[in-house]
Amino acid sequence: MSDLRELYQEVILDHNRRPRNFQKLEGANRTAEGYNPLCGDQITVHLILEDGVIRDISFLGSGCAISKASASMMTATLKGKTATEAEAIFETFHKMVTADLSRTFDPLEMGKLAAFAGVREFPVRVKCATLPWHTVRAALEGKPEPVSTE
């Protein structure tokens, strides 16, 4: 059970049960869809992007606890951030969950997102954690076609 508690930290279980910003977003000017064809996880991210700043962000969709909590915590983290900052956070997040053990992660740097560090021990779940981030990146880049993890 100990490894599982590493993966399913209390904060992740909480965001899975009560996802934040889980709604449509009135006045959204950027939207992107993400899809994991291997498991059917599906997410839509809505943004209000003004002058390169994410003024508001929300998501909808269905998926496992990891993808749902990741999306929920991502939206909480990115509200008010610039597109450049969002990209930098994703980069660090990606390294954290893909077992790049060459560096350690300052929990302060990642904030609550550090809860996802346990994902690196579960390689098949990495795509669950990163799907929302790939989707938000597509929304920021204004890509019209749905994002796929494959």
Next chain:
Amino acid sequence: MRAAGDTAMTARRPAPERQRTFDVEKVRADFPALSQRVHGKPLVYLDNAATSQKPRAVIDAVTRYYTAENSNVHRGIHYLSEQATQAFEDARAKVARFLNASDAREIVFVRGATEGINLVAQSFGRRRLKAGDEVLISVMEHHSNIVPWQILCEETGSTLRVVPINDRGELLIDEFQRLLGPRTRLVSIVHVSNAIGTINPVKQIVQMAHDRGVPVLIDGAQAAPHVAIDVQELDCDFYVFSSHKLFGPTGIGVVYGKVHLLEAMPPYQGGGDMILSVTFEKTVYNAVPYKFEAGTPHIEGVIGLGAAIEYVTGIGLDAIGAYEGEMLAYATGAVSAIPGLRIIGTAREKASILSFVLDGVHAHDVGTVLDQEGIAIRTGHHCAQPVLQRFGLPATARASLAFYNTKEEIDALARAIYKVKELFG
């Protein structure tokens, strides 16, 4: 190269086996992979619908081929090639007996059930279909029995029609009758559903289609390890299955086709071994089944499949069916007693496949927790998205049993599901 009509090409059904007692511990000892530990726990392998484990007899047959017989088939004049060809064609005869085909020429080796369906679609279907015609499948098909027909329909301007199911996951036979119309040119139906376990009444389906002059392909990928198959009794025109779900190697499968149909069909792929003579002006194709087996085949796969069939028929599909039926009933009782758990697929005729959802917990999370307990199941859409959509679900957890699974393993499954509930509670 054997000539058509060679006596070795004629398969005969052995005398019916008498019911033997089934000793699961003895059977388990035949499968080396089953005795390992995963995450510190004894492996509980319940992902047999994805692929089955391999008995020592299959592993040894493949090893023996590479150790002592390795050579190309059908063309060598030397000793090893003769040995390899003999082993290869013996396996074809075993497959013919396994399906009760009347003639080993009706057995075509392909990469798997998927390639088999593609072969029938392209080589048989393409000539049959024209604009406005219809191909009939069911809601519970695996993607491999949907997409090849969509490709073909797009190419020919035909339409794909889909037979619905009821809430138990049973085919609506009246709807099948209704959809079997004047434009239906082909029926392709799964024998056993990989996602929900339903066993379809394929004999009745074939008869109903034949009454209207429509040929039928049966996708037997999930049926072969569970149900005795008799293609003459079913009277189906084509039957496909994969070796790896039947305890044989991956990358090899079978198309059974009635010989007169195969003979009338154009080749599926061109190359060596499928020709009698080649000039730039004119190529003469080989006889069936070789016409459909271009290139050096998956020789060790075929030999391994032959060994798998020998192993399975040695136990006997009647004994396997009886034991698995008992296990399915036990597993259904054990998991349906868990509060918040719902079984998807409750057909009256069902193979040992148990798909389920748990309130408030996504199937992937179920799968991860079970894996930590050493229990291997499949989670997701099982490459059968339309049938899950029919039940309004993006994913299920699926425990699929083989004859080597035990009641103790089912108890471990139930205990682990309670752990999932505890974690996500």
